[in-house]
Amino acid sequence: MVSAVIAIEALSFGYPGRTVGDAVSFALEPGEVMCLLGPNGGGKSTLLKTVLGLLPLQGGTIRVDGEDTADWTAQRRALSLGYVPQSGAGQFAYSVAEMVLMGRTAHHSAFAPPGAHDRAIAAEAMAALGISALAERDWLKISGGERQLALIARALAQQPRVLILDEPTANLDFGNQVRVLAEVRRLAAQGLAVIFATHHPEQAFACADKVAVLHAGRLERQGTPDAIITAETMRTVYGIEVEIVPVGDSRLKICVPKDWR
Amino acid sequence: MALAVLALVALAVGAYPVSLSEIASALGLRSAPLSDAAQTVIWQIRGPRVIGAMLVGAALSSSGAAYQGLFRNPLVSPDILGVAAGAALGAVLGIYLSLPVIGIEALSFGGGLVAVTLVYTVAAGIGHRDPVLVLVLTGVVIGALLGSGVALLKYLADPLNQLPAITFWLLGSLAAFNRADLWVLAPTVILALVPLALLRWRLDVMSLGEEEATALGVNVRSVRGAVIIGATLMTAASVSVSGIVGWVGLLVPHLARLIVGPAFARLLPMTLVIGAGFLLLVDTVARTVGVVEMPLGVLTAVLGTPVFIWLLARGRRGGW
Numbered sequence: 001m002v003s004a005v006i007a008i009e010a011l012s013f014g015y016p017g018r019t020v021g022d023a024v025s026f027a028l029e030p031g032e033v034m035c036l037l038g039p040n041g042g043g044k045s046t047l048l049k050t051v052l053g054l055l056p057l058q059g060g061t062i063r064v065d066g067e068d069t070a071d072w073t074a075q076r077r078a079l080s081l082g083y084v085p086q087s088g089a090g091q092f093a094y095s096v097a098e099m100v101l102m103g104r105t106a107h108h109s110a111f112a113p114p115g116a117h118d119r120a121i122a123a124e125a126m127a128a129l130g131i132s133a134l135a136e137r138d139w140l141k142i143s144g145g146e147r148q149l150a151l152i153a154r155a156l157a158q159q160p161r162v163l164i165l166d167e168p169t170a171n172l173d174f175g176n177q178v179r180v181l182a183e184v185r186r187l188a189a190q191g192l193a194v195i196f197a198t199h200h201p202e203q204a205f206a207c208a209d210k211v212a213v214l215h216a217g218r219l220e221r222q223g224t225p226d227a228i229i230t231a232e233t234m235r236t237v238y239g240i241e242v243e244i245v246p247v248g249d250s251r252l253k254i255c256v257p258k259d260w261r
Numbered sequence: 262m263a264l265a266v267l268a269l270v271a272l273a274v275g276a277y278p279v280s281l282s283e284i285a286s287a288l289g290l291r292s293a294p295l296s297d298a299a300q301t302v303i304w305q306i307r308g309p310r311v312i313g314a315m316l317v318g319a320a321l322s323s324s325g326a327a328y329q330g331l332f333r334n335p336l337v338s339p340d341i342l343g344v345a346a347g348a349a350l351g352a353v354l355g356i357y358l359s360l361p362v363i364g365i366e367a368l369s370f371g372g373g374l375v376a377v378t379l380v381y382t383v384a385a386g387i388g389h390r391d392p393v394l395v396l397v398l399t400g401v402v403i404g405a406l407l408g409s410g411v412a413l414l415k416y417l418a419d420p421l422n423q424l425p426a427i428t429f430w431l432l433g434s435l436a437a438f439n440r441a442d443l444w445v446l447a448p449t450v451i452l453a454l455v456p457l458a459l460l461r462w463r464l465d466v467m468s469l470g471e472e473e474a475t476a477l478g479v480n481v482r483s484v485r486g487a488v489i490i491g492a493t494l495m496t497a498a499s500v501s502v503s504g505i506v507g508w509v510g511l512l513v514p515h516l517a518r519l520i521v522g523p524a525f526a527r528l529l530p531m532t533l534v535i536g537a538g539f540l541l542l543v544d545t546v547a548r549t550v551g552v553v554e555m556p557l558g559v560l561t562a563v564l565g566t567p568v569f570i571w572l573l574a575r576g577r578r579g580g581w
Contacts, residue, residue: 015390016388049472052476053475054472054475054476073480074475074476074478074479074480074481075478075479075480076478077476077478078476078477078478079478081476083473083476083477085472085473085476090333090468090469091333091334091335091468092330092335092468092518092523093518093522093523094465094522094523094524095522098465098522098524102465102466102469102477103477105462105463105466105477105478105479106477106478108462110459110460110463110479110480110484111459111460111462112462113461113462113526114462154477158477158478
């Protein structure tokens with residue numbers, strides 16, 4: 001049996017003074033992709049931020065490669081956990097290459113400048129995502145989809161063990177959504193464990209090995225997309241009636257709301 | 262290079278004009294004898310003031326650049342955390358108590374540091390999911406409170422002697438700058454630049470927001486603390502010798518960003534040079550253009566407003 005690269009046990013999470021959810025457990029092996037579904041305000045972002053150490057742990061354990069991360073510094077975490085936030089434009093006109101290079105931050109002490117080695121890794125990450133041509137472009141002037149790809153490249157430059165993406169396809173047009181998901185699948189094939197939150201159940205069929213549904217602060221439903229994404233789950237979690245329709249003889253399925261018919 | 266030329270010109274012009282050959286003599290480049298008057302002007306009066314103007318400009322500009330990155334807001338200036346308000350209250354109190362110049366400067370320096378400490382402590386006590394927002398808002402609130410203190414002292418001050426002195430100080434001037442000031446200002450500015458220079462790569466990451474910076478491996482609390490201490494020290498030292506000189510810390514980082522982009526490793530040196538040159542130019546104009554000295558703050562505002570409006574119009578289209 002392959003050992004888990006990230007293992008969460010009995011996790012309580014939330015903001016200081018307010019617990020959003022508890023008793024969350026899951027584990028991922030290298031190469032596995034987990035899709036996190038759940039309604040707005042259900043705590044998906046809060047859970048991911050707690051796993052990343054951006055919010056204090058309220059209970060339970062997070063292990064990376066078997067090691068408890070409770071005492072880890074931000075720098076140590078960043079060496080193992082790569083984070084792709086929802087892409088905001090930001091304020092300052094860095095070049096795409098400069099932005100991706102910031103992924104190397106954790107590999108240096110606070111005062112050290114990035115070196116040729118780091119630039120090479122950043123360039124490689126951009127090449128892997130097919131955005132080398134954007135390197136010298138202004139961060140504020142590229143499209144949302146390009147920014148999202150660049151943020152993934154930045155997380156890759158961190159050379160993490162686990163990639164965590166918070167709604168990576170929000171605000172993207174259809175083509176870019178498909179492109180980003182294809183990249184996620186490809187990166188997992190290279191051995192990264194991937195966790196991504198999304199609002200689209202179809203994306204789980206497209207690229208996830210596991211689905212977890214965060215509902216009322218609990219991760220009660222976990223398993224393969226086929227087992228979890230059912231009409232019953234959609235009714236309980238989102239309060240809508242859907243029909244799950246297979247697409248030809250592929251593993252893909254789509255959810256069609258009955259109200260639309 | 263342009264800065265050196267500017268400094269030479271600034272040394273030469275003024276109420277007592279000095280020739281370039283006299284400056285060369287004073288610097289030991291020529292062996293020709295120098296008149297006592299020229300000697301005094303170069304070494305005691307104009308020399309320190311020229312260096313002082315460059316230091317104040319460099320300090321205000323670089324702390325502005327650091328704060329703009331740290332607070333992710335291109336519109337903040339070095340007095341955002343109440344430094345200027347605290348320093349103003351200290352100086353005005355000193356003038357009100359008829360202290361000697363050195364006492365006024367010391368009170369002003371102390372006032373600036375106390376104000377920022379107060380802002381920082383109050384903001385930390387409030388605690389919030391968005392510490393930067395709370396910090397900036399606390400700065401505004403405490404600044405307003407200190408401002409009312411200044412207003413009260415102006416009201417109480419002797420309208421014949423003290424009030425003009427207070428008004429003059431609040432408008433900013435380097436007219437009283439001397440060698441003693443230089444001995445305080447230069448080491449403080451150089452010392453305070455150390456954390457900004459060392460943390461230049463981390464500052465880029467900080468400008469993405471504290472959450473993203475943490476996820477990328479930055480120890481946000483210590484970087485924020487070190488940058489605030491450095492920028493505050495520089496600003497407080499500058500304000501205590503020059504009074505309130507607005508606009509420089511807001512404007513110069515923008516001009517520098519236009520030339521070299523936002524990456525702090527390139528932005529910091531460019532900001533230092535432009536800031537030094539800009540304030541030297543303004544100060545030279547201030548002491549040569551009219552019969553009486555123009556207040557620096559008035560000149561920087563007159564120059565700053567149109568440039569800033571231009572930046573705003575530009576920023577709306579293309580970001581900073």
